[in-house]
Amino acid sequence: MFAEIITIGDEILIGQIIDTNSAYIAQELNKIGISVFQISSVQDNKDHILLALKEAESRADIIIVTGGLGPTKDDITKFTICEYFGDTLVQDTEVLRHLEDLFKNYFSAPISEINRKQALVPSKAIVLKNEFGTAPGMWLEKGDKIFVSLPGVPFEMKGLMLNEVIPKLLRDFKREYILHKTFITYGVGESTIAEKIATWEDGLPNFIKLAYLPNLGMVRLRLTAKGGDNTVLDKAVEAESKKLYGLIGDIIYGEEDGDSLEGLVAKVMTQKGMTLAIAESFTGGKIAQQITAIPGASAYFKGGIVSYATETKIEVLHVAPELVKKHSVVSKEVAESMAINVRKMMKSDFAIATTGNAGPTKGDSDADVGSVFIAIASPSGVSAQRFTMGNHRERIVQKSVNKAFELLQKEILKF
Amino acid sequence: MFAEIITIGDEILIGQIIDTNSAYIAQELNKIGISVFQISSVQDNKDHILLALKEAESRADIIIVTGGLGPTKDDITKFTICEYFGDTLVQDTEVLRHLEDLFKNYFSAPISEINRKQALVPSKAIVLKNEFGTAPGMWLEKGDKIFVSLPGVPFEMKGLMLNEVIPKLLRDFKREYILHKTFITYGVGESTIAEKIATWEDGLPNFIKLAYLPNLGMVRLRLTAKGGDNTVLDKAVEAESKKLYGLIGDIIYGEEDGDSLEGLVAKVMTQKGMTLAIAESFTGGKIAQQITAIPGASAYFKGGIVSYATETKIEVLHVAPELVKKHSVVSKEVAESMAINVRKMMKSDFAIATTGNAGPTKGDSDADVGSVFIAIASPSGVSAQRFTMGNHRERIVQKSVNKAFELLQKEILKF
Structure with a gap:
């Protein structure tokens, strides 16, 4: 049994947004044993959507469509799907009631005319209730083929996938x-x-x-x-x-298991009841951000200092000015001092520190773009290493963040 | 003139990676007046790739393919494109020399057998030199239609787009x-x-x-x-x-202009020669991370403190324990104290502070999930506001980050 995903919206085709919906839908389908054959992103254009539906129908059993369900004029998915099924739109009273409630509770206003149309659905559609927004999901069948239309707002799409689409697929179909x-x-x-x-x-x-x-x-x-x-x-x-x-x-x-590097760190830290502090320079808060993106981070994460400017390293992180002067701000010595100091300030078991130059130009030191130091402080001491991470700003930061998690993980496993 | 993008790789179809290449390619093509008709993600499967090439050729003038050019057995794009063109593979001496140099300089080793095959290209292809990796780009023509094959590694793909594909398109074609x-x-x-x-x-x-x-x-x-x-x-x-x-x-x-909220903040701050410091609780470093993702941030960004734990707010940010006790850690008073203190510690003109609960469970306070305070400190004082950001962790953080930039921008424009 194969599925296809069609994401609709000009904003995808001009590259203004990255299509993250498809990866989410593909993951959820895979978990229940449904393979995705192809993902297609098409324009807000009737003929193009009709063509994409036809092509997908020829290859797959389940076609999941996202996007183009908003209340504004550029959103035409619902009308086009209705035409594809030779169906007509009818008002769904439950959706209308949901819309009226949403407007009353969130906007303290009566429902507007343009949003009232959100309650129109193809007469043959099974309506999937969208708790988080105004556009309902729709489930339509054509012989053995299933078509599901979901809103493009990731949050609403995810709610509908988890609460409606996946349970219904699990109930109705035998899968590999x-x-x-x-x-x-x-x-x-x-x-x-x-x-x-x-x-x-x-x-x-x-x-x-x-x-x-x-x-x-x-x-x-x-x-x-x-x-x-x-x-x-x-x-x-x-x-x-x-x-x-x-x-x-x-x-x-x-x-x-869909686990990231920092997810592995989080698991081990929580298991061992250890805590972490971070002092970041050129990584600019990205290590802290990835750590705190994981629910439950407060169990082990004390906090971080983003000491972007050299004076912040000296005045807030208390790195000795002589150390900076002698070795430069991008040095093993400064990285180690940052790690030791933040560990002490935040009373943590472990600390990560980063200093380096992510470019595009040289900063407060003569260090080459891509030259970085990463230090790990632990109950048994501190150690920094130098790495050369290329010359692309975003990659230098992400590679360094990955490397920091790798070094930290190795260190934690010693305790 | 239309283009289509085909991204190849099972990892996209199982949702293990998000296809970011397509958005980048679409943006670059749009800048030079080429519209993207459709984006398709297909499997590492010969028949499927052949079908996708045929469908794209029927709709577009330029077909850009990424992925599946690695040296390992699951990478079959080059062989499949060669078959699509009824062509044979020949060794390209320049690519081979580049490979030998890469291996000598980066791995201090002779080129391996498996990588030597990266120098094979279809005989009709114009080779596009990949400075950053082992797989060359390929440009093939079939009547009026152009096919370009690029590696899937974003960094390598971007280099080839900017240095080879876009200049060649600009040279050879008149566009709308x-x-x-x-x-x-x-x-x-x-x-x-x-x-x-x-x-x-x-x-x-x-x-x-x-x-x-x-x-x-x-x-x-x-x-x-x-x-x-x-x-x-x-x-x-x-x-x-x-x-x-x-x-x-x-x-x-x-x-x-492809500008983000923080990009607008960066522009105004740099113009006015003002500086910024940040104290983050539940946003966990994301504000600092978005600020430092923009090249040139060191001109105005002093640094930040991610005071995730309450004790870090007290001991590092010097928020008075009585204030926390009286108003709770998620309060207008604590947010304002955080902003004032970090501004003073880092000697900046402006400061942002956030405190709140991003869930999924209640933290160091009784505040409801989604309840947050954002404070802006400026040369003329401090002010915090309360917001309710829903109950979805990732969204609570991102909405709060957006709101913080909005409030900061409004405040800066007063000076």
Whole structure:
């Protein structure tokens, strides 16, 4: 059973927004054993939407459409789907009541004429209640094929996927099992890994596929198994994982269940009851931001100091001015001092510190663009290392953040 | 002249990665007047890639393909494109030399067998040199149609787009002009705006389109004009903009040239020679991170304190414990104290402070999830406001960050 995703909106095709909806929908469908065949992003244009629906119908059993359900004139998805089904629009009294409630509670105003039209739905559609917005979801069937239309606002789309679409698919359909297992490796390139595991890769059973996903110093290896028997898949993937660890266990940093590097850090920190503080220079708050994006961070995260300016490093983080003068602000010594001081100020078990130059021009030091120091302080001391992270600002920051989590994780595991 | 983008990779279709390449490519093509008709993400599967190439060729003049060019077994794009063109692979000596140099300089090792194959290209292809990686870009022509194949690693793809593809398109083709102008509004919903500007919208010339892009408390309004004469487009968009300001100028916060809210803040701060410090609680470093993501932030950004734990607010930010005890840590008083103190500690002109509860559970206070305070301190004093941001962690943070930039911008403009 295959699904296709169609995202509708000119803003995607001019690159003004990145389509994040498709990845979310694909993840949720995969979890329940439905593979996505193709994702297509098309314009707010009737003929184009009709063509995309037709092409998707020819390839897939379930077609999930997002976007173009707003109340304004550029939103035409509902009318176009209605035409595709040769259907007419009728007013849904429950949706209308929901709209009236929303307006009363949130805007203290009667419903406007333009929003009243949000209660119109194709007569053949099963309405999916959108608790978080004005545009209802719609479920339509055509022979064996299912068409689902969802709003493009990610928050509303997610609510409808979780509360309506996934439960209904689970209830109504028998699906093949899909099992993914992803290994995070670091420090070694894609092609070197490929050579080390070539024989094993060639010997994988035909229902297991391997993919290499390189990104900013890490390579993820993903095994995907498909079949009718969950137990068989589980056992086979488990057996292959063991073989893989035998070959490259020394570079496998962790496994991923949608888990990020900082997610792994969070797990270990929480388990061990340890705490963390962060002093950031060129990473500008990104380490703290990624840590706090994980619910429950308050259990182990004390806080951070973003000492962007040199004077902030001296006056707030109490790095000795002589140290800066002697070694420069981008140096092993300053990184170590930052880590020691923030650990002390925030009374934490561990601390991360970063100092470096992310470019595009040289900053408060003569350090080359891409030259960075990352320090980890722990109950047993402090140690900083120098890295060269290329010359692309965004990548320098993200690679350094990844590296900081890697170094921290290694250090925590010693305690 | 239309383009289509095809992104290749199973990791996109299982939702493991978000396709950010398409938005970048679409933006760059739009800048030079090439519209993107459709974006399709397809599997690492020969038949599927062949089908996608055929469909795209039937609709567009330029087909840009990314992904599937790695050296490992799951990467089949090059072989499939070669088959689509009925071509054979030949070794490119320049690419081979580049590979040998890369290996010598970065890995201090001779080139591996698996990477040597990266120098094979279809005989009819014009090779586009990939300075940043091992897989070359390829440019192939078939009658009037152009096919470009680029690596999926965003950094490598971007280098090839900027250094090779865009210059070649500019040199070889006459294109229609495309002009976008985007207005950022806040505080008023999409449908209310639509009612206020309905008559104006209906009267827009047929070569100008309007789109509504609502997101987290803001609505962007985008005008898109297309035509053969740049001057005509400029004038018409200018005239319509003036009319729009006449209707809703009071809620237009700024205009966007790919500019973000914090980009607008950065511009004004730099112009005025003012400086900024930040004290963040539940926003966890995200305000600092967005500020420092903009090159040149060091001109105005002194630094920030992420005082996630209450004790960090007291011990590092020097918020009085009595204040926390009397008003709770999520209060107007604590937000204002945080802003005043961080402004003083970092000797900045302005300061932002946030305290609140982003959930999912209640934290160090009794404040409801979604209840937040944002304070702005300036040379003339301090003021905090309370906001209710819903009950979704990620959205609470992002809406609060947006709101903080909005409040700061308003305050700066007074000086």
